[in-house]
Amino acid sequence: MEFNKIGVVGCGQMGSGIVEVAAKAGLEVLAMEITDELIEKGRSRIEKSLGRAVDKGKLSAEDKDAIMGRIKFTSNLDNFADSDLVVEAVTEDLKTKLETFVTLDRVCKPETALASNTSSLSITELAAGTNRPGRFIGLHFFNPVPVMKLVEVVKTVATDEEVIASARAFAEKVGKVPVLAKDGGGFIVNRLLVPYLFDAILVYQNGLATKEDIDNGMKFGCGHPMGPLELNDFIGLDTMYYIGEILFEEFKEPRFAPPPLLKRMVQAGYLGRKTGRGFYDYSK
Ligand SMILES: NC(=O)c1ccc[n+]([C@@H]2O[C@H](COP(=O)([O-])OP(=O)(O)OC[C@H]3O[C@@H](n4cnc5c(N)ncnc54)[C@H](O)[C@@H]3O)[C@@H](O)[C@H]2O)c1
Secondary structure: OOOOEEEEEOOOHHHHHHHHHHHHOOOEEEEEOOOHHHHHHHHHHHHHHHHHHHHOOOOOHHHHHHHHHOEEEEOOHHHHOOOOEEEEOOOOOHHHHHHHHHHHHHHOOOOOEEEEOOOOOOHHHHHHOOOOHHHEEEEEEOOOOOOOOEEEEEEOOOOOHHHHHHHHHHHHHOOOEEEEEEOOOOOOHHHHHHHHHHHHHHHHHOOOOOHHHHHHHHHHHHOOOOOHHHHHHHHOHHHHHHHHHHHHHHHOOHHHOOOHHHHHHHHOOOOEHHHOEOOOEOOO
């Protein structure tokens, strides 16, 4: 089955990126947010991102308008009834995601495939909340979606082969490189990346070096485009905290436990770039 009518639930950092790349690939996209204000925020994030591509000469102004024309917005999940694929990109919280999928399962036609962009929750557990585990899959995009080439396609023991093939084809259609992973905590990338990002917070917390020197160490010593503290800010400190809690619960290994400093920063409302303050100050 080809996925032509795409739904995206949650139009934050990741959802808006998924909407953008799908519409750019010529697909009709319906995006959902909970309030009109958040719909406007999502729409403007997509417009700005496409605007930057126009400024750089990578996209024409006409193409930008055509892409925006393929995107519709809603605040009601009922409107996903005839989607071929719905990708969920809401907050990394099991209860919120399960509630979303229970509703989608009820309103969508039987052929609709449901996908989660979760970074750390079990795809199997989310699928089990629906009556269509065979048509349920993980589609884990990377941030920023318009730039990063990878999509982890995550299969459970119940996912139909046909849905896996359609999901891979969809990832390729939106310009990404799919890799296939089983449903194990953190899949491939976060299983390896999260302990590293937490270690950076721990060494900073322990006073080993300044944040700038920790980041420069990894940028100039290892060729990483971003240092680990910058990357924590970029992902979102709340998202990092949720991911750590979920992976620690799964593996019970200290390397997955969110460092105390991360918890304090989240409690203080320092969520990284998206709130203008994390390890660094982005308010200017
Ligand atoms: N930030 C990253 O680097 C990254 C990378 C890959 C995957 N993810 C995953 O993507 C998902 C979203 O993360 P994000 O960074 O975009 O977070 P975000 O906070 O930017 O966006 C989440 C959005 O979901 C919306 N939302 C919350 N409850 C909702 C509901 N019931 N219905 C519809 N929308 C709802 C919020 O209003 C918000 O706009 C998470 O599962 C996260 O783990 C994040």
